[in-house]
Amino acid sequence: MSEEQQRAPYLEQWLAYVDECVIPFTTPGHKQGRGAPPEFVAAFGERALALDIPHDGGTFDAHLEHDPLVAAERLAAALWGARDAVFLVNGSTTGNLAALLTLGRPGQPIVVTRAMHKSLLAGLVLSGARPVYVVPAVHPESGILLDLPPESVAQALAAWPDATAVALVSPTYTGVTSDTAELAALCHAHGVPLFVDEAWGPHLPFHPALPAAAIPSGADLAVTSLHKLAGSLTQTALLLMAGNLVDQAQLRAATAMVQTTSPAAFLYASLDAARRRLALEGEQLLARTLELAEHARRELAAIPGLEVVGPEIVAGRPGAGFDRTRLVVDVQGFGLTGLEVKRILRRDFRIAAEMADLVSVVFLITIGDTPETIAALVAAFRALAADRTRPDCAAGRRAVRALLRSTGPIVAGAPQAMTPREAFFAPAERVPLADAVGRVAAEPVTPYPPGIPVLAPGEVVRPEVVEFLQAGRAAGMRFNGASDPTLATLRVVRA
Ligand SMILES: Cc1ncc(COP(=O)(O)O)c(C=O)c1O
Known part of the structure; x- marks a missing residue:
């Protein structure tokens, strides 16, 4: 790891501003908390409000010779193996909009996974590009979306030789990754860039047991939500660019168009600090996270009625991967829907699940987990399994199964x-x-x-x-x- 990665230039300058006790005649109008509602100051903390300053507008960087954002973004680019990195403060959503404004052309085809996040769809509306949808494989029993088969992308590129780019999501919400290296090679053979919505993969580069990350696998552009799984504050994300197929100036211009003109400095500082921590301790933190996730997977799988999705979900799919920090718990054996189990866990056990659908509940195990949080999760499921007063929803289960069968891959076709x-x-x-x-x-x-x-x-x-x-x-x-x-x-x- 280069010595430079031990620095956090943005974090340092931001803290220095507050220590300087500058008198601000700038935004935000709460002026370091003095104009903020007192109950909010009491709840959030005086220091936190003093640190709430915007990056732009000459607040703390006006007199500095070098913008610390430039240095912080350069360090992030180096760590992720990219040529350029843009700090984002409205999540990967901003990155998806900027990516499609850069890669799409009004009326021109662009190959896009149909299992896209809604922000990619918003990017299609903004850019006017004509999506040529490709559909990921679907696990035959669970209905879980899998990887995007390279053959479907090859067919789309052959059928639409004027396509401007390929855009896919990897990992999926349930932790399945596509064969990005193969897809990148395919795109490059056609002279088009590959964009990966890697919102769920900011931690991937930092442990060898995790699937390969997009940029090191050859993707030209990727967006990744550090706030989701890598320890930075809510809303923070990175847009990463590599190679020469993406117009860097246009990407920067597009990002500036869709990102706020008042980014909170604490969000940038949080990205800078998270990047440094991942550089210095990422592998060790993720080794512990993977251990905790494996432990949870084993314990939950031993509870009658539960099935925990694991890497076997991508068995026989060359190039596809699975992020073992994701716990996808199939609760059909409980006779309840995932949505019902999520509600019960929150109401009766003070456990908040990341998401649920008709058949499963998804839990994120991250560098923020401890043996205690995992024990609480396992204990809640054990109690739920032992609860004989639980309604028997076998009929509901049959209905869910029928629905899954009849809708199949609902996003296809x-x-x-x-x-x-x-x-x-x-x-x-x-x-x-x-x-x-x-x-x-x-x-x-x-x-x-x-x-x-x-x-x-x-x-x-x-x-x-x-x-x-x-x-x-x-x-x-x-x-x-x-x-x-x-x-x-x-x-x-x-x-
Ligand atoms: C695949 C995917 N892409 C993009 C996003 C948007 O990310 P953010 O919430 O960081 O804007 C999400 C959010 O859940 C997502 O699941």
């Missing part, structure tokens, strides 16, 4: 009538959900989490999607993006 941008701006009308079959969706509908749109603007609404939405609503799924949150109606392009 929707006919596209328009680009997302054309549909988003087309004259639209609202119709009852059941009447939307056969119409072109004007708005996205996204169960959140995991944030993958089941309906994207421009797609023809299929009966199985309506059935999925109705069943999901009844099972307590939350939907994001639809203008009618009850989903009684849907906005469709006017006939």
